[in-house]
Amino acid sequence: MQIGRREVLGALGGVAATGAGLWTIERRLWAGERARLAMPPLVDARESRKVALRAQTGRTRFGSGAPSLTAGFNQSFLGPTLLLPQGEVEADIRNALEEDVTVHWHGLLVPGEVDGGPHDPIAPGIRRRAALAIAQGPLLAWYHSHVHGATARHVYAGLAGTIQISDGLDDDRGLPSRYGIDDLTLIVQDRRFDEAGRMVYDLTPTDILNGFHGNRILVNGQFGATAVVPRGIVRLRILNASNARTYTLLFPDGRKMHLTGTDGGLLPQPRATGVLRISSGERAEVLVDFSDGAGAQMISGRGEIPILDFTVDPGLAVRIDRLPDRIAPDLPPVPEPDGPTRRFALNTGGGAVQGRGAAQGEDAQGHSHGEGHGHGQALVDMAGETASTSSHDLHDFSINNRVYDPNRTDFHIPKGTTERWIISGGAGGEHPFHIHGVQFRVVDEAGGMVRIENSGWKDTVLVAGQTEIIVRFDHSAPPEFPYMYHSHILEHEDAGMMGQFTVG
Numbered sequence: 001m002q003i004g005r006r007e008v009l010g011a012l013g014g015v016a017a018t019g020a021g022l023w024t025i026e027r028r029l030w031a032g033e034r035a036r037l038a039m040p041p042l043v044d045a046r047e048s049r050k051v052a053l054r055a056q057t058g059r060t061r062f063g064s065g066a067p068s069l070t071a072g073f074n075q076s077f078l079g080p081t082l083l084l085p086q087g088e089v090e091a092d093i094r095n096a097l098e099e100d101v102t103v104h105w106h107g108l109l110v111p112g113e114v115d116g117g118p119h120d121p122i123a124p125g126i127r128r129r130a131a132l133a134i135a136q137g138p139l140l141a142w143y144h145s146h147v148h149g150a151t152a153r154h155v156y157a158g159l160a161g162t163i164q165i166s167d168g169l170d171d172d173r174g175l176p177s178r179y180g181i182d183d184l185t186l187i188v189q190d191r192r193f194d195e196a197g198r199m200v201y202d203l204t205p206t207d208i209l210n211g212f213h214g215n216r217i218l219v220n221g222q223f224g225a226t227a228v229v230p231r232g233i234v235r236l237r238i239l240n241a242s243n244a245r246t247y248t249l250l251f252p253d254g255r256k257m258h259l260t261g262t263d264g265g266l267l268p269q270p271r272a273t274g275v276l277r278i279s280s281g282e283r284a285e286v287l288v289d290f291s292d293g294a295g296a297q298m299i300s301g302r303g304e305i306p307i308l309d310f311t312v313d314p315g316l317a318v319r320i321d322r323l324p325d326r327i328a329p330d331l332p333p334v335p336e337p338d339g340p341t342r343r344f345a346l347n348t349g350g351g352a353v354q355g356r357g358a359a360q361g362e363d364a365q366g367h368s369h370g371e372g373h374g375h376g377q378a379l380v381d382m383a384g385e386t387a388s389t390s391s392h393d394l395h396d397f398s399i400n401n402r403v404y405d406p407n408r409t410d411f412h413i414p415k416g417t418t419e420r421w422i423i424s425g426g427a428g429g430e431h432p433f434h435i436h437g438v439q440f441r442v443v444d445e446a447g448g449m450v451r452i453e454n455s456g457w458k459d460t461v462l463v464a465g466q467t468e469i470i471v472r473f474d475h476s477a478p479p480e481f482p483y484m485y486h487s488h489i490l491e492h493e494d495a496g497m498m499g500q501f502t503v504g
């Protein structure tokens, strides 16, 4: 197993820590590298209703840097965009890694048996079929590995990709749909590069505490790329597949983004916004108007981090030249809860935990203690740190002071129930909170208005302070394959900020 770990991220674990560089320095260092933004390969399964994914390792050169050891699906880094129809789709997954992998369908409402969470590891050399019954409208979802204790490392290495559910009606809606031309997929990730330009995952205790943050932004595995777009309306399907970083996307030229879709599907009408906050695991679809013919730069407001440049090619045919005013029927009213209200406190390390007793009670069973501790150690070891560096804090990552235990079901929910969940981040900062197998509506954020980003159906929400959501549990998850809820800061999730429940 240890060899397998090295295999996936050998170079990442082996390279000495260089620390995060300053953006300005990095920009100078890498200046002059301008390539056209490429899309992930498109797997159009609308006719075949079959997708094949092979988890594999590879070598990837980012810019002119030295090659990095990476992982991906069907390629060396990241995976293809899966364009899926509604109805039955068969996924054929093969594991060519030297360690377990899973394929979790983040955003697809599928039963626990095929959800691809931590209870469904696929061993090396094994092939797995998953029958997915897709009964959702058009949306942007994604898939990624979800092996407990290894999710952060796997996603970082590249084991992730996007999914588009299509009903074939985007022309009627006036939405751009030409992949890579007026309909761009943007997988936004930050990665840490050393001076040789190698991607490293030199995880320190501070990185576990804050989540791992990189010193460069990749879009679709490229950095410093320029998206070439037609002189019209362009659709951006944005996935934040970073391990921890939240982006505050904006165009400094004042250009608006028109939000047309959230995690769970399309909004009735585009909603204009100057800034778009998107945390790890979230998706957003926006329209941007390039009919002025001018180029633009998208940045992330905090720290003015450049994300992506756009340039208009007047030679590209313009299919959509005005914003649609109606995209989808009105959202149904937020359902009334008919089940209990549950509260979730996300506990971060560094003394935020009061009720250590609860976690230690679980420790008496032996297994949960061993799991949490062991994974923490492995992460620290991989970074070449000595085991003595503050692994004591890892147990403090929990929800309601309970560290994730694969052998403990936190609660059961009768299928068909609607519940109110109140999630609080406490003093530990902001956390994206994700629930498997459901969609929810956000009804309150820190006692105030619900942000535009959270105005539709969601499966992941950034919790700053306290967030209240109404969740419907319409899909079943048996005790052998429970659904997860967790922080989508992947280092926190791996360290135990996760729980699980059954529905039936």
Ligand code: C2O
Binding pocket: 104, 106, 144, 146, 281, 434, 436, 484, 486, 488
């Ligand atoms: Cu994006 Cu539990 O996953």
Ligand code: CU
Binding pocket: 346, 431, 487, 488, 489, 492, 493, 497
């Ligand atoms: Cu967290």
